Amino acid sequence: MKISTVQFNPILFDKEFNINKMLNLIENVKSDIIVFPELSTTGYFFLHKEEMHRYSDSFDSETIKIFQRISTDRNQIIVFGFLEEAKEHFYNSAAILFPQAKYSQVYRKTHLFYKEKFVFTPGDTGFININYPDWDLNIGTLICYDWRFPEAARTLALEGADIVVVPSNLVTKIWHRSMPARALDNHIYLAVANRIGTESRRDEELYFNGMSVIYDFNGEVLDLATPTEETIVTAEFDPREARDKSINAMNDIFTDRVPKYYFLG
Amino acid sequence: MKISTVQFNPILFDKEFNINKMLNLIENVKSDIIVFPELSTTGYFFLHKEEMHRYSDSFDSETIKIFQRISTDRNQIIVFGFLEEAKEHFYNSAAILFPQAKYSQVYRKTHLFYKEKFVFTPGDTGFININYPDWDLNIGTLICYDWRFPEAARTLALEGADIVVVPSNLVTKIWHRSMPARALDNHIYLAVANRIGTESRRDEELYFNGMSVIYDFNGEVLDLATPTEETIVTAEFDPREARDKSINAMNDIFTDRVPKYYFLG
Numbered sequence: 001m002k003i004s005t006v007q008f009n010p011i012l013f014d015k016e017f018n019i020n021k022m023l024n025l026i027e028n029v030k031s032d033i034i035v036f037p038e039l040s041t042t043g044y045f046f047l048h049k050e051e052m053h054r055y056s057d058s059f060d061s062e063t064i065k066i067f068q069r070i071s072t073d074r075n076q077i078i079v080f081g082f083l084e085e086a087k088e089h090f091y092n093s094a095a096i097l098f099p100q101a102k103y104s105q106v107y108r109k110t111h112l113f114y115k116e117k118f119v120f121t122p123g124d125t126g127f128i129n130i131n132y133p134d135w136d137l138n139i140g141t142l143i144c145y146d147w148r149f150p151e152a153a154r155t156l157a158l159e160g161a162d163i164v165v166v167p168s169n170l171v172t173k174i175w176h177r178s179m180p181a182r183a184l185d186n187h188i189y190l191a192v193a194n195r196i197g198t199e200s201r202r203d204e205e206l207y208f209n210g211m212s213v214i215y216d217f218n219g220e221v222l223d224l225a226t227p228t229e230e231t232i233v234t235a236e237f238d239p240r241e242a243r244d245k246s247i248n249a250m251n252d253i254f255t256d257r258v259p260k261y262y263f264l265g
Numbered sequence: 266m267k268i269s270t271v272q273f274n275p276i277l278f279d280k281e282f283n284i285n286k287m288l289n290l291i292e293n294v295k296s297d298i299i300v301f302p303e304l305s306t307t308g309y310f311f312l313h314k315e316e317m318h319r320y321s322d323s324f325d326s327e328t329i330k331i332f333q334r335i336s337t338d339r340n341q342i343i344v345f346g347f348l349e350e351a352k353e354h355f356y357n358s359a360a361i362l363f364p365q366a367k368y369s370q371v372y373r374k375t376h377l378f379y380k381e382k383f384v385f386t387p388g389d390t391g392f393i394n395i396n397y398p399d400w401d402l403n404i405g406t407l408i409c410y411d412w413r414f415p416e417a418a419r420t421l422a423l424e425g426a427d428i429v430v431v432p433s434n435l436v437t438k439i440w441h442r443s444m445p446a447r448a449l450d451n452h453i454y455l456a457v458a459n460r461i462g463t464e465s466r467r468d469e470e471l472y473f474n475g476m477s478v479i480y481d482f483n484g485e486v487l488d489l490a491t492p493t494e495e496t497i498v499t500a501e502f503d504p505r506e507a508r509d510k511s512i513n514a515m516n517d518i519f520t521d522r523v524p525k526y527y528f529l530g
Contacts, residue, residue: 110523114515126526148518150415150450151527158528174449177484181446184439185415219442250379253413258375261391262416263423264529 001135002031003163003189004234007212007225009197012043015055019063022080026070031234032135037195038081038109038144038169039092045199045206046083046119049090056085059106064095068104071097077132079141079193081167084108089121094141094167098132105130110152113145114171127152129159137162137239144168147175147182151264157186158254162239168194171206180219187217187253188242191235196228217242266400267296268428268454269499272477272490274462277308280320284328287345291335296499297400302460303346303374303409303434304357310464310471311348311384314355321350324371329360333369336362342397344458346408346432349373354386359406359432363397370395375417378410379436392417394424402427402504405453409433412440412447416529422451423519427504433459436471445484452482452518453507456500461493482507 006025010018018041026034038044041063042055057063063082071078077098084093084106092109108123109116129140140156142164147153156164164182175192183190196210210227214235222235245254271290275283283306291299303309306328307320322328328347336343342363349358349371357374373388374381394405405421407429412418421429429447440457448455461475475492479500487500510519 110526111521114513117515122523127528145516148450149522150419150446151522151524151529154415155526155528158530174483177449178446181415181443181450184442185413185446218439248379250382251410256376257414257416258387259416259530261375261420262529263392263420264416264527265423265524 001033001137001239002234002236003033003035003191003214004029004031004232005035005191005193005212005214006232007037007194007196007210008230010037010040010043010195012045012199013055014043015041018042019066023070025232026074026078029232031076033077033139033165034079035165035167035191035193036080037193038167039083040080040167042083043199044169045201047115047201049119052083052090052119053085056083056090058085059095067095068097068101072099072101075099077139079165079167081143090119091123092116092120092143093123094143096128096130096139096141100134103130103132107141107143109143109146111145111149127155127159129156129161131160140164142166144170147179150182150185153182153186153188153190157188161188162242163189163191163237166190166192168192169208170194171208173209176211179213180215183215183217184219187245189217189237190215196230266298266402266504267499267501268298268300268456268479269294269296269497270300270456270458270477270479271497272302272459272461272475273495275302275305275308275460277310277464278320279308280306283307284331288335290497291339291343294497296341298342298404298430299344300430300432300456300458301345302458303359303432304348305345305432307348308464309434310466312380312466314384317348317355317384318350321348321355323350324360332360333362333366337364337366340364342404344406344430344432355384356388357381357385357408359408361393361395361404361406365399368395368397372406372408374408374411376410376414392420392424394421394426396425405429407431409435412444415447415450418447418451418453418455422453426453427507428454428456428502431455431457433457434473435459436473438474441476444478445480448480448482449484452510454482454502455480461495
């Protein structure tokens with residue numbers, strides 16, 4: 001099975017450009033799974049709720065339907081970040097779209113970063129691992145700052161994820177130190193789709209640092225992008241190889257866990 | 266405040282040599298905290314319970330008392346791994362000894378590695394963070410394979426640990442990928458005292474890979490040993506600097522946690 005993460009530069013407030021860009025990029029990707037960055041369709045740096053409605057989508061909007069049709073037609077799983085509006089709340093969400101649409105779901109970002117707290121509502125979906133039986137695949141999704149909390153990837157792995165995909169708009173670089181540990185600690189594949197470029201609002205400029213990456217279950221880099229180029233990162237993987245959590249004849253990193261002594265309240 | 270981890274080669278079944286070695290090493294270390302490897306007093310590779318009693322110590326044994334007296338006399342915290350016997354069980358334990366003996370405690374290794382499962386009982390103490398008020402210090406202890414479980418360091422950090430010390434006899438090298446993440450993820454200092462040398466039993470040789478290390482709260486290396494030399498690794502640190510978990514004006518990696526969505530059973 002092949003997965004690609006697409007690194008590009010979404011333009012703030014230019015949804016038409018971004019969606020067309022994404023559709024063009026998909027044309028060139030033959031992988032089974034395609035992952036785009038966080039808030040791919042809209043850009044990132046929203047500061048006022050008043051400016052958000054015209055760029056938002058509900059999960060049954062025409063935007064989502066376009067990508068759902070492509071997922072089905074091309075037989076590819078497509079994951080991308082979008083600005084979701086639901087019941088007068090804005091969520092920093094990811095659409096996880098399967099060729100069989102009945103498996104498609106939305107994940108709403110649990111841990112909000114920085115000024116996202118001004119405009120977004122914290123996610124209420126919890127962490128979602130989806131079993132896609134047609135491909136014998138278990139795929140979990142996190143969004144950007146969710147990486148900072150080892151409990152997030154752990155939860156998905158314990159729910160059975162073989163691979164975790166991470167649509168991101170990362171502005172700090174410290175994530176490179178922990179992201180491979182998320183893969184190793186859980187013996188799962190992990191794919192980060194980070195964006196590139198900058199966004200300025202008022203006096204503040206955000207620099208998104210690219211380096212989209214796919215790790216194997218030991219946290220080894222399978223493919224890695226530069227910090228600044230539009231590019232596609234691709235790796236082959238076998239989801240079944242993530243399932244055996246044993247590391248020698250006596251130890252299994254999941255059955256060795258001792259939750260009664262874990263304080264995580 | 267200064268911490269040192271002591272990297273040396275304990276000799277299996279030669280408790281007198283090991284203890285004298287440790288006492289000599291302490292003479293040369295002026296740091297406030299001294300950490301020795303796992304099972305420092307006895308060596309590591311026990312295979313039969315029958316061979317263990319003559320090398321074991323209870324936590325009120327003369328061996329522990331010797332180190333407790335030194336801790337008090339020299340005003341140093343001393344942590345070392347030992348073979349504990351209690352109520353007909355053997356534990357892979359660490360003595361955590363404070364100048365004020367009433368704070369001293371034993372930690373019994375929670376996660377047993379490989380053939381330890383033949384001879385040791387899994388620890389029943391849980392993870393222990395000790396507040397030492399005289400020095401305004403919170404110190405947690407893990408032993409070796411406990412590193413493999415992000416919940417272990419997380420538990421200690423949530424209990425308030427400023428620094429986690431890790432007496433170890435590491436035989437795999439993959440720990441270098443996750444150990445710095447334990448420090449970064451929890452914004453705590455972390456000090457690994459790993460041993461060097463080899464031990465052979467029957468047809469099996471274990472190679473202990475040294476590289477004892479002290480990380481700051483970003484997972485940056487403060488001091489690092491070679492894989493093979495007897496040596497002392499030392500760093501200065503300020504325990505108070507581990508306590509502010511904020512990373513910008515809007516985010517705090519502890520208060521941002523959302524336990525209701527963490528599945529860790």
